[in-house]
Amino acid sequence: MPVDKGVTLDPARTREQILQVATEVLYEQGLDGVGVAGLCTRAGVSKETLYRHFGSKEGLVRATLEARSDRVTRWLREAAEAAGPEPADQLGAVFDALTGWYAEPGFRGCAIVNAAVQHHEGAARQVAARHMDRHLELLSEIAARAGAAEPGVLARQILVLMEGAAVVADLHGVDGTGRQVREAALALLRASAARASAG
Amino acid sequence: MPVDKGVTLDPARTREQILQVATEVLYEQGLDGVGVAGLCTRAGVSKETLYRHFGSKEGLVRATLEARSDRVTRWLREAAEAAGPEPADQLGAVFDALTGWYAEPGFRGCAIVNAAVQHHEGAARQVAARHMDRHLELLSEIAARAGAAEPGVLARQILVLMEGAAVVADLHGVDGTGRQVREAALALLRASAARASAG
DNA sequence: AAGAGATCGAACCGATCGGTACGAACAGCG
DNA sequence: CGCTGTTCGTACCGATCGGTTCGATCTCTT
Incomplete structure (x- = not known):
């Protein structure tokens, strides 16, 4: 045979x-x-x-999640860059990309966060922490270029919106989530920029 | 024996x-x-x-999560009511309570969300959906009393902040998360109220 | 042609899984 | 007292788990 x-x-x-x-x-x-x-x-x-x-299975999980983190990070950065030079446009483009993702069939939240939550010890948590660091990096650049009062803080607030949006879209329903969170992120950006020029 | x-x-x-x-x-x-x-x-x-x-184990999980949802819901509502009549104070009090929770030893994110993410089918997802509905109810009341332009939308945006905060505090670090998210929620509340009185 | 390395399929390992069954020990109530 | 129902401890069930091993088979390189 x-x-x-x-x-x-x-x-x-x-x-x-x-x-x-x-x-x-x-x-x-x-x-x-x-x-x-x-x-x-x-x-x-x-x-x-x-x-x-x-x-080992753990090694496979680590490799899988690391590859996914690379891919997602690249995807979001490209979405931002394709939106032109305006920070607000870039931020909007990031959440537009995410909104499309939520609506995809089979969407089940962020695979990396899900994995990290399933095994409280192991590779997944490290990959997840690094994954969020990478998101934070992109968001901080945008926040800084937008003239935010505290770019690091604003970036972290928007990171929270990103991670929360995936959870809510998965568990509570997709309808409107992407759009609403996009508007929330832009509102925070405007407020932070306004505070910077006023202060 | x-x-x-x-x-x-x-x-x-x-x-x-x-x-x-x-x-x-x-x-x-x-x-x-x-x-x-x-x-x-x-x-x-x-x-x-x-x-x-x-x-069954599934039955135990369901009972456990439902009891937890009841407890958390009661806890947040009491925190809000104890903060007096001002909606902004109530919202701040909710996030103060959450901030204290994130800092507790052994904090690992929201147990209900974690459970729902681990088993894509089963009781946990239903409990999680209902859990978020209850959060949304409380937040909608606060948003409406604050004179938000669209109380339902604002409540959902703040719900995303709540869920995202637990994930980020768990996987990316507690430092500052609670306070930053509290400020973000209040900023969204102010922006929505301002939009309502302007429009 | 011959060796080196990659792969398959299947057997095998000890451990653990969720769930069931049973006899004995116990408490509360009539 | 004896009845009813709760609980314990343990053994047991078939299935599956992560992981290892082995001989046979295949491709590629020299």
Whole structure:
């Protein structure tokens, strides 16, 4: 019985295939909602292969979340940059992108936050902390260019809006959430800028 | 060998004991982080007793989360009412209460949201949705009394701040989160009230 | 042609999972 | 006293968990 290994036998390809399946399945089912055997079946890969690439389930989770953090960070930054030079436009564009995400079928909140909350110890929490640092960096740049009174504080307030929006859109319903949160973020930006020019 | 059943043999007491332990342990370890056997050990109760009271682990989770939702809802409403008649004071008091919570040792975010995110199907999501409805009710009352332009929208924006604050305080650090989010909520309230009197 | 490395499928491991069953010990009530 | 219902401790169930091992098979490189 010949064994089907796919077209090529490329370790990097195999790794990517596992990562892609894990990204979907761990998001849909939760970290504890699927076993390694199930992951392997869906990825069309044997357990030995998975363990050689990632060492453990924890290692696979870490790699999956780190890749996702990279992707999301890049996505939001590009959305901001595509909106032109105005800080308010950039902030609006970020929340427009998020609003589209909430409405996607299968949306279940932020995968990284969800993972961090499921396992109170482990890699997910570190990845989540770093993920938020990256968001904060982007938001701080926008806040500073907008002339905010305290760019760091404003950025953190908007970060809270971002994370809260994902939770509320997931658990309480998408309707209007994105738009409402976008307006809240812009209102905070205006208030902070006004305070800076008045003070 | 005499069996130790505790001082009294009161079903209601037994039930409360299980609920109290489950509230702590499920929050600390996560829904999948502890088995029914472990719960029973920590509660000083046999598996048969637990299953007679709650039917299943899912039933125990539901009862635990519903009790918690009741408690949190009462707690926030009392905090608001204790702050006097001014809506802004009441809103500030709500976030002061939350800020104190974030700083408590063992804080791990909102137990109900965490549970809902861990099991994408099941009782936790229903409890979470209802939990947010209750928050929204309180916030809408405050927003309406503050003369907000759109009380429902403002309440939802502040709800997003509440949920996001718990996530950020848990995963990104407590420092300043409570105070910053409190100020953000009050800023949104002021902006909405100003818009209402101007329009 | 031959070796090196990647992969598969399946068997296997000990541990744990949620849930059930049972006999014995206990309390409260008539 | 004896009846009813609660609880305990323990054993047990089938299933699944994360992880390891092994021989066979396949591709690529030299």
